[in-house]
Amino acid sequence: MQVVREQIMRALSLKPNSLDQFKSRLQNLSYTEILKIRQSERMNQEDFQSRPILELREKIQPEIMELIKQQRLNRLCEGTCFRKISSRRRQDKFWYCRLSPNHKVLHYGDLEESPQGEVPHDSLQDKLPVADIKAVITGKDCPHMKEKGALKQNKEVLELAFSVLYESDEYLNFIAPDKHEYCVWTDGLNALLGKEMTSDYTKTDMDTLLSMEMKLRLLDLENIQIPEAPPPIPKEPSNYDFVYDCN
Amino acid sequence: MRCDAFSLNSVASHHFLLDSHHGLAATPLLGPRRCVKFVNGPLSLLAWLEADVKGKREMGGKKVLPSATLVGEVILCPLAIYNYDPRGEQQLRLQVGDTVHILEKLEGWYRGYTLRKKAQKGIFPASYIHLKEATVEGIGQQEIIIPADLPLVQETGATLREWVQIWQKLYVANKITLFRSLQQMAYSLIEYRSQIVSGTLPKDDLVELKKKVAAKIDYGNRILGLDLVVRDEAGNTLDPDRTSTVSLFRAHETASRSVDDRIQEEKA
Numbered sequence: 120m121q122v123v124r125e126q127i128m129r130a131l132s133l134k135p136n137s138l139d140q141f142k143s144r145l146q147n148l149s150y151t152e153i154l155k156i157r158q159s160e161r162m163n164q165e166d167f168q169s170r171p172i173l174e175l176r177e178k179i180q181p182e183i184m185e186l187i188k189q190q191r192l193n194r195l196c197e198g199t200c201f202r203k204i205s206s207r208r209r210q211d212k213f214w215y216c217r218l219s220p221n222h223k224v225l226h227y228g229d230l231e232e233s234p235q236g237e238v239p240h241d242s243l244q245d246k247l248p249v250a251d252i253k254a255v256i257t258g259k260d261c262p263h264m265k266e267k268g269a270l271k272q273n274k275e276v277l278e279l280a281f282s283v284l285y286e287s288d289e290y291l292n293f294i295a296p297d298k299h300e301y302c303v304w305t306d307g308l309n310a311l312l313g314k315e316m317t318s319d320y321t322k323t324d325m326d327t328l329l330s331m332e333m334k335l336r337l338l339d340l341e342n343i344q345i346p347e348a349p350p351p352i353p354k355e356p357s358n359y360d361f362v363y364d365c366n
Numbered sequence: 367m368r369c370d371a372f373s374l375n376s377v378a379s380h381h382f383l384l385d386s387h388h389g390l391a392a393t394p395l396l397g398p399r400r401c402v403k404f405v406n407g408p409l410s411l412l413a414w415l416e417a418d419v420k421g422k423r424e425m426g427g428k429k430v431l432p433s434a435t436l437v438g439e440v441i442l443c444p445l446a447i448y449n450y451d452p453r454g455e456q457q458l459r460l461q462v463g464d465t466v467h468i469l470e471k472l473e474g475w476y477r478g479y480t481l482r483k484k485a486q487k488g489i490f491p492a493s494y495i496h497l498k499e500a501t502v503e504g505i506g507q508q509e510i511i512i513p514a515d516l517p518l519v520q521e522t523g524a525t526l527r528e529w530v531q532i533w534q535k536l537y538v539a540n541k542i543t544l545f546r547s548l549q550q551m552a553y554s555l556i557e558y559r560s561q562i563v564s565g566t567l568p569k570d571d572l573v574e575l576k577k578k579v580a581a582k583i584d585y586g587n588r589i590l591g592l593d594l595v596v597r598d599e600a601g602n603t604l605d606p607d608r609t610s611t612v613s614l615f616r617a618h619e620t621a622s623r624s625v626d627d628r629i630q631e632e633k634a
Contacts, residue, residue, distance in 0.1 A: 171447075171448045171449045175461055175462050175463070178449075186534055186537065186538055190537055190538045193539065197540070324537075327549070328534065328537065331530060331533070331549070332530070335527060335530050336461070336462070337463045338463070338526070338556070339445050339465065340445060340447070340462070341560060342563070343447060345448070346447060346448060349448055350448055351491075352491050353473065353474030353475060353492070353493070355454070356472050356473045356489070
């Protein structure tokens with residue numbers, strides 16, 4: 120019956136001008152059509168702007184951001200192999216960088232060839248204490264991007280470049296292998312500095328995680344009307360001796 | 367939380383309200399006196415009713431006839447429909463969508479706790495809670511179908527909660543492939559559950575969908591290394607207390623085999 124009612128309501132809302140038009144609209148809204156429409160409405164339910172839902176979203180957002188931060192830092196601890204693009208030599212060199220498990224030190228070192236898996240930190244010669252890091256710089260502001268040469272012409276490389284400033288004028292320069300790594304590393308480094316993570320991937324990850332969490336919280340509320348305004352709050356009970364109410 | 371298959375066969379005419387978690391039950395009285403009870407699902411309702419029926423038999427009380435009628439109003443699954451910020455020490459914080467367990471009620475307030483934080487008890491306004499009512503009627507062995515509260519729907523909800531926790535851990539540990547598969551399965555389950563709960567499916571579609579849901583839950587639990595729930599052909603969970611060992615074993619074998627087949631399919 121609900122479906123029949125919905126079919127009639129929807130057909131009417133299209134404002135047919137005659138009974139024939141009404142009939143033809145009804146026919147278009149077959150049972151399967153209604154199911155499809157409901158399904159797409161359900162998918163978009165979180166765009167639903169009711170106040171308590173928005174409040175809940177805001178409440179959960181920081182918790183999700185924490186998950187993203189942990190993921191980024193875990194990735195940094197696994198480490199990544201980077202390329203050193205040299206304008207002079209023809210061959211690229213490789214180097215590896217990873218964060219220590221206690222998040223206090225960045226270990227890095229040159230490699231002879233591209234590694235198959237993770238490289239343990241004892242085989243990496245150099246280290247940089249995280250506490251010495253002053254800032255993270257990206258794109259064309261990076262010192263290795265300001266150098267003259269073929270590098271500057273390559274826009275792709277520009278988008279993958281980032282540097283870590285330590286002491287007052289020392290830089291550790293990176294060129295990420297792809298956009299994903301670029302985002303993971305810049306987010307991770309910003310997180311280590313206590314700054315906000317601002318990459319595109321943070322936004323998409325946030326959307327994915329947040330929307331699943333919201334769907335889960337609101338699972339049982341599907342057919343229930345959420346009030347526009349907060350419901351009235353009764354005055355405080357006269358005593359706190361709650362008992363079963365059997366009347 | 368695992369659900370049991372159920373059927374209704376009990377007696378007593380009353381409105382009742384019960385929190386089975388604490389086993390606080392006022393004795394249902396035959397006759398005009400009424401109590402309102404909160405139940406956290408049809409299972410707890412039935413468990414309570416059955417205990418009640420058994421109790422009566424044992425006490426040699428009024429004879430329970432299997433064909434007696436149960437009529438009553440049950441309020442299932444109370445939910446918070448708005449965020450509530452506590453304004454005093456005794457008050458509980460509510461987030462919209464929270465399932466609450468109500469222990470007591472007084473002057474427009476309830477006292478209880480949320481499923482999210484069971485250890486913390488406090489009071490909250492009744493106006494912030496939606497009470498889904500269902501009228502339960504049954505004669506003898508007839509099953510009552512309340513679509514929103516089918517045991518399978520409850521099980522799907524519980525499975526989803528478990529899976530999403532694991533899913534978040536997979537994200538943090540960067541297990542991308544499993545993360546993505548689980549995401550797809552969770553979305554499918556959410557969609558199927560919505561369809562069942564909408565109450566708009568014709569009976570055949572409902573039966574088919576229930577089977578799909580059961581299969582998906584089993585497959586997901588298997589690849590996550592979680593326990594396999596044993597079911598009958600319709601997807602209803604079997605009660606180990608009531609099913610013979612041989613049937614249980616056969617059902618388990620069948621379920622295991624179909625999950626294996628599915629895994630092979632996915633690999634191919």
